[in-house]
Amino acid sequence: MKKGIWILFCCLLCYLFTSAQYYIRGEVRNEHGVLLEGVKIRLKSKPQQVFTTGNTGAFGISLTKITDSLSLELDGYEKTCLPADSRQFNRLLLKTLPGTLKLYKNNRASIVSNARNNLFLPAPNQGESYSSLIENDFIHATEFPETGFSLNIDNAAYSNIRRFITNQMFVPEDAVRIEEMLNYFSLPIIRKSKSVHYSDSFNFSYQHTSNPWKAGHQLLFLQIEAPALSLDKVPPSNLVFLIDVSGSMDKPNRLPLLQSAFKMLVNTLRDCDTITIATYGGGVGIVLPPTGGAHKQSIKNVIDSLSAGGDTPGAGAIQLAYQLAKDKFIPGGNNRVILATDGDFNVGQSSEKELEELILRYQQTGIYLTCLGVGMGNYKDSKLESLSKKGNGNFAYLDQIREAEKVLVKEFTKTIFSVADDAAITVSFNPATVAEYRLIGFDNKKSALDDSNSVLEGGEIGSGHTITAIFEINPAKDSVSAVQQPLAVLDLRYKKPGSNDILHQTFHCEYQGLPIQSADSMYRFAASVAMFGSVLRKSKFTRDYQFEDVLTLARSGIRKNDVLQNEFGKLVEQAMFLYNPSKKKRK
Incomplete structure (x- = not known):
């Protein structure tokens, strides 16, 4: 009897030891110190399972060992295998490939x-931001x-x-x-x-x-x-409208102007085109899931339902928009995020350098970025210009409804198709x-x-x-x-x-x-x-x-x-x- 209890006790200890839970925590950055989102992580002990870093570059993975090896993979970066220890916070470095490095x-x-x-003398710009230029x-x-x-x-x-x-x-x-x-x-x-x-x-x-x-x-x-x-020869489009509905957009020449502009663009859509709409203002959300261009009235109804309020978490919104574009990516098609805002990002990554580093992660995905600026007084021209250039895209400013028609209707293929x-x-x-x-x-x-x-x-x-x-x-x-x-x-x-x-x-x-x-x-x-x-x-x-x-x-x-x-x-x-x-x- 005693021998049986002893064997049972040993088996229980073995079970507890082999099923012990450990937790590997850490973050992944590149050599510029930028936290990397969406890095694929595989454990050596669980090669079939794939984990990813969050939007702050952090990760947390449970395992049954104190230490393990992590395989890291992200487009534009060298595939790397690094040791990780559950007894400490792991700060991991992912090296940039030469083709991506030059973008920085x-x-x-x-x-x-x-x-x-040339002499540089900064000039006052009435609360708006512009890049300082040297002639x-x-x-x-x-x-x-x-x-x-x-x-x-x-x-x-x-x-x-x-x-x-x-x-x-x-x-x-x-x-x-x-x-x-x-x-x-x-x-x-x-x-x-x-x-x-x-x-x-x-x-x-x-x-x-x-x-x-x-x-x-x-x-x-x-x-x-x-x-x-001609429009009939343009490949199918996968467009993500990313619309700023924060409190600063609650003026006639901002959100209402953009609503009229996007409804005009919707009129040019073909049945083969797909539209997704995301908004940010007090939070980030999807207001229209991927919808075919044939459903024009449904798309317009969603656009009409938008209202302004809240702060401006622009960085998180951009990440969501690119993910939506990646989810419906059309090989050989026209894949593009259209960001419409006054550029007044005030939550999260908001400086020009931070936004540039954010957008660089997506430059080689085959997804283009069009920036549409609106508003006055707090309009951030420099931020939208930086985003459009780093995002392999273009940039326009809408000061009136005729300009919206010019950019999004009359010059649709020039603006939208590269x-x-x-x-x-x-x-x-x-x-x-x-x-x-x-x-x-x-x-x-x-x-x-x-x-x-x-x-x-x-x-x-x-x-x-x-x-x-x-x-x-x-x-x-x-x-x-x-x-x-x-x-x-x-x-x-x-x-x-x-x-x-x-x-x-x-x-x-x-x-x-x-x-x-x-x-x-x-x-x-x-x-x-x-x-x-x-x-x-x-x-x-x-x-x-x-x-x-x-x-x-x-x-x-x-x-x-x-x-x-x-x-x-x-x-x-x-x-x-x-x-x-x-x-x-x-x-």
Whole structure:
């Protein structure tokens, strides 16, 4: 009897020992100290079970051993196996793959060699936030003949400037991004021009003219036209609307404007498209599960039901939106998160750097990000700009319902469907014809210039969009005798969506030196848009140029039947009276 009890007691001890529960706790970060969400974890003792880190990068796993080995896996990072001990908090490091590591560098809009010499003076911006920009300077072609700039379809700056001037408010200088002002008009290539180069992918055109604001200087206009796709040829879309319904959105030009905008977008949906709607404000939630484009009224009813209130947990909302997009990911399709907000994130990760690091985790997932900004007073332009660029996407500002219609209906395929990623241009000037050159716009953030490891950032190009860039040129003294020589050579590089292969196209610009009044009116209009931005920024290169000069140049280029161009003329006139009220009295 005693022997039987002893055997039973030993068996019980063995059972208790083998079934003892231990708990491994810890967190996973990368080498930048960023906590990593969604890391897949497998225990060596339980290889069939998969655990994941939470949205703070933390994990907790129960097991029957004091120690174990953990296998860590996350897209964009090296697969790693590390020991873990249940007797301590485990801080684990996941190393970034080279392709992901480069994304953490500060990115530039353009590459210029002496931008650091410019003086930086921060300007007040009335409670709104804008990235501090350093204007590009003249470069000596003999020393640095090559320069480059990023291509994208962002146009938020123009409608934001319009909002300030329409409300009789001075425009913050850092709110002025000239390349986005030119982008807003997507100026068409002049088809009859001898300078047009057609191809199966991107078309190219240029014009070399005199400079209307600087005698002796010249302008080089460059135009890149992306291939256009009709809506019926656009692959099925998997769209996640992420709508800010926090307390700051409770104004007519915020949530109600976005509701009208999204309902217009819903009208363009096809049966093959899928829509999911998530909101954040006081919390994060899904208000519409994945729904086909055929159910338009159901989608609109959900949009109409939204109301504003609560704080702004933007970081958690972005994580949810990307997860929703991943759940319904369409291989070869158009997978995109559309974030609509005033950008006033005030809960969780809210600084620009934190938000950039958050969005970088998703950049290589094949999911694009479109940011739609609204509001005034607390509008955070800098945050939305950073998110869209790091999220491999685009950025627009909606100041009125007509702008919402332009962005989401009339230019739907340009805004929503990408035909090229990481697109950038390298321009090599010929020192025999060019002594100095200056890229107008494409100004860099001060933080990017302060980073010696910063790289040229390629952008996303939407279907059928035309990008216009302008260089101011100080010609070489003997350039007249070198008229037949090349002016510049361009190298366009980009990737097709879903591919890592870099494609190239080469274009040549010949010396023309055409008087700008003899060029097509579109080039005079483009020059007036660039100069409007320069005068608003109080550029040192246009100190002698006034709003009246901009208006005269604009009127010589505005096409009578173009609504947007005529609106621009009126905007310049409003700015002239706003910044110089005495002229209004004389009138």
